[in-house]
Amino acid sequence: MYPELGQFSLILALLLAILLATVPLVGAISGRDHLQAFARPLASGLFVFVAIAFGLLTQAFVTDDFSVAYVANNSNSLLPWYYKFSAVWGGHEGSLLLWILMLAGWTLAVAVFSRRLPSVMIAQVLAVMGMVTVGFLLFILITSNPFERLLPNVPADGADLNPLLQDFGLIVHPPMLYMGYVGFSVAFAFAIAALINGRLDAAWARWSRPWTTVAWSFLTVGIALGSWWAYYELGWGGWWFWDPVENASLLPWLAGTALVHSLAVTEKRGVFKSWTVLLAIVTFALSLLGTFLVRSGVLTSVHAFASDPTRGAFLLGLLAITIVSSLTLYAFRAPVVHTRTRYGSLSREIFLLLNNVLLVAATLLVLVGTLYPLVLDYLGAGRLSIGEPFYNLTFSPLAIAVGLMLGAGIFSRWKRTDGGWLGRRLLWPAAFSLVLSCAGLLVYGGFTPWAFAGLLAAAWVTVTTLLDLWDKSGSRHGRWHGLKRQSRSYYGMVLGHLGVAMTMAGATVVSNYGVERDVRMSPGDSAEIGNLQVTFSELGQRQGANFVAQYGRFDISRDGRLIATLYPEKRQYHVQRNVMTEAGIDAGLTRDIFVALGERVGDDAWAVRIQYKPLIRWLWLGALFMAGGGALAIADRRYRIKVRSEQPATGDSRSRGQDEGVAEAL
Template identity: 45%
Template sequence: MIPEIGHFALALAFAAALAQGPALYAAARADDERLAAFGRRCAYLALGAVGLAFASLAAAYVASDFSVLNVYENSHSQKPLIYKFTGTWGNHEGSMLLWALILALYGGALARQARAIPADLHRLALGTQGLIAAAFLAFMLFTSNPFERLLPAPPDGADLNPLLQDIGLALHPPFLYLGYVGFSVPFSFAVAALIRGRADSVWARLVRPWALAAWSFLTVGIALGSWWAYYELGWGGWWAWDPVENASFMPWLAGTALIHSIRVVERRDALKGWATLLAIAAFSLSLIGTFLVRSGVLTSIHAFAVDPERGVFILAILFAAVGGSLTVYALRAGSLAPTGAFAPASRETALIANNVLLAAACATVFIGTFYPLFVDVATGERISVGPPYFNMVFTPIAALAMALAAAGALMAWKRADLRALARRLAPAGAAALVAALIVAVVAEREKAAGAGWVALCVWLAGGALADLAGRVKLFGAAPGAAARRLAGLPRAAVGAALAHFGLAVFALGAAGVGLWRTEEVRLMKEGDAAHVAGYAVMLASVENTTGPNYLAERARFEARKGARETTLISERRYYPVRGMQTTEAGIRSQGGGDLYVSLGENATGEGWAVRLYFNPFVGCLWWGAGLAALGGALALSDRGRAPARAARGAAASPRAAAAEAPA
């Protein structure tokens, strides 16, 4: 009975979303508050109904109700309870239900802000959210029903893909979807601004928190995915420029450009057309990523759907959303003419250059991801575009963007004093030069090229610290006064500096793994030793063990470097129900990096294939991503009362409302 309740709730949510869009569009056109109130109630009803549907599916998973086809195909009675629950979204139908739930949550949150947003803007944006929700709920009802019955019920299930039975990948999709779907709100605001023919500083202040939230969630989601790939797949890497990885990276790049361009709209009433286009692009790229993963075009651990009907349906949603929004943009972008002026040497110019570089970086990833698909469709020839292309094309653009970010954050609005800028950046430049010299001397000759990249990381981190030091007058006042100023700084300024510092830390981790990783692969028997990065690693023992729903070979390694000793455990697991194997790597963080051991097969009886790595600075990858996301969250929290005050004053005096809001 519970699955039938969930199915009915989905149908109810679809009906509510289908009514929400037209009602709110009509309310905006006729300025009818009763219609607007009806549309808001539809948003709340859709949220409650999708929540009930999700709870119904989760209950079926926890109870191991194998009369539900989705549960049978993706669960097993012996699976640990935590993975029974997270298995709710570890499949195509369940993941789309999670997508719909998050979309409804954003719609409900937007509906609650009716009093804080100009009426016409709110109605148009919430109406657009309703149309998006209706499209995805229709996709679920007509092609991806998660509540389809299987009668008679089998005695047990087919189990979840073992690679998904991991806490890292259990957390990865919710955060990723919070980012993907979060960009739907800036998208809806952009469409609303184009329809009404106005995008001003009030609009920018209202869009900015949603963009920051989506960007922060997406940052965490991507970082969790790379962390899972690092420790679970046994390959010692964290990023491979896989098309599915790129599908999440492209909206992140567009979203990064968006949150920077919105600042220019806020401060100088410029880049309005560009900011709306970026809002459209960020969500459109999220939809494109959904098409890649769900259509069956790609074969991947993430690609649950292989039904062409589903791919055609998602493609139709993609064409409607992207094509429709770009058509509106083409017709109405001329009404968003900029009015602000600024000098060539200014923060505005730096942010524009930043946007150009981010857009170029996104384009390189897009081309590298889709070119093989276009070639396959056009000629039938299968080619691949791998890391050499991305490293050669993307890395220089990223380096330029990082170099510019350090200077741009210290430049004044409207007109910058370049001499003062040089004085403030001098310590960062000196630190970068010293770091480059140290790396050039210490590193091996063929790897000394990393000196430039390390210098760039220090430059960016130094620029972020110089920004905060200048704001608190660190070297011109007593430490106590500087600390008080730091506590009183706008959280948006501290968040921006923290995000830039986090990016520098992340880039240092990427450089360490990419340039100075050492690797040893060999066959090892018990008692054998191998050497990597100065460590002597001995295979002490291999024993068979049993888990809740798997069998495993567990290897114990003893590693020694000087007086330092450590033990690492690596496993090869076999899941009988699925007939699949997985690898659990043994990892120990040691000073400047990770010692990483992965146990392979003993196929010939001559010993186990063992991979040993030392990954310098690899922890910086996730610490840096965490700092960047924390910076975004800190900036998000610095909303104060500005949006509400600005919205209340927008009808009477948009310029006065913008001036009233804090800088």
């Protein structure tokens, strides 16, 4: 009975989504306030019924209701309860329902927290989000029903959750990633509403900016969690493989980073209006593209969910409708937008524009590298693999250029900057950054061009950010008073910049100075890696809840002193008989020691992978800094100011000195 109630709830949610997509929009076009007023109640009802459906599917997993096909295919009675909960989104149907729940949640959040916006604007925004929800609800009801029954042939037990997904990282990674993916639908909805109104002004950018920043922050954390999971769970010790599905999440992040920059300029100075709207459309389109790649079956990956061509065709149609309709509207509306604000060839506007150009170039690079092999394969022109060497050669220079541009842009001024003054201002930061990067090369043992460039960019961003913070803290009442005067948006920018620097430093050092050894070891053997001695002390076995594991005890010592003991495992799961690797990791702020058991190569000998990973934690710590910067920025009191009219707020009337915004936190 409960699965049928879940199915009925999804049908009711579809009906409410259709009403949300039409009634408020008709009210906005015709000027009927009573029709516009339906937007918020419909958004609330939509969320309630989607949440009921999700709760009933969760209940089916927790109670081992194997009469539901999706539960039978993705769970097992031996599965620990917390993995039963995460198994709800462990397969295609449930993860799609989680996506729709997130979309309904974002719609409800806009309805609740945008009460001060003009009623016409909010009606149009919620109507656009209703249209997107209609598409995904039709998708799940027609092709991906999570409540399909196996009656009367109910299996005695389930097929189990993929062992790769039986991990804490996969409990939190998909919700965070989806919050980012789906959150960009809000920026898209605001952009479409602005195009419908023909009002591409600073006001819509101000309304859209906090929502976009929140989505970008969630996506940042989601990508970092995915990288962290791949590092410790897959047993190879890498943190980014340029897998097409990994790229599918990176694409909207890159475009979204450009979008939050562009929104800052549009809000602050009233420029880049058409460009900002286009970025909002492109960012959400790339989120839909990622959904298509993961769920269409065109990719083979540990991350991919589905291989049903019908599902792929449906998603491709949804993607095409979204892109064609939004770009058609853009083509009609954007050309009439005119910007009266002027700025010089050396100004903060120019630096942010160049920043956008570099980010869009990086997005196009990753997009081509991801899709080109798929297109070749589809056309029967052969198979081509584009991997890490290609991206290291092409993406790395763009990332370094973005970092260098970011540091220079911090000291530029709106409208016009004197070139001589800027050059003198950047002289000492450049010299200090050069010294820091050279010191890093000495510490980690040698010069390589990429290591030097990466460390220089990271040092440059750090030094310029801290120097700007020092300058802004100056006050005739003392530096503490000067720091108190700065806005939360400014401190969000500082955190974001430092996060970028940390991520760049971590990626540079671990890629250029990490050490790896694959050795054959038996209990009692030792191996050297750098100045560390790794001793295989013991081989044992332990029983888990739904697996049996063979583990090795490895003692790590330096100069005869024990510094860590690691227990990497080889697990065999009872139901599917899959064999999985669980690495042993001694984590630290400055380095990780990574040990993984490979295959047995003799009666008591094993292939063992030993890795020394300097600064690898800085990758994920930097992502947390960036996301924290976003959270701090949206707490700025400017976003709680009441909107008294639909007239666009002019950027010139706001404070110029304090709010650089986390949108500049690249």
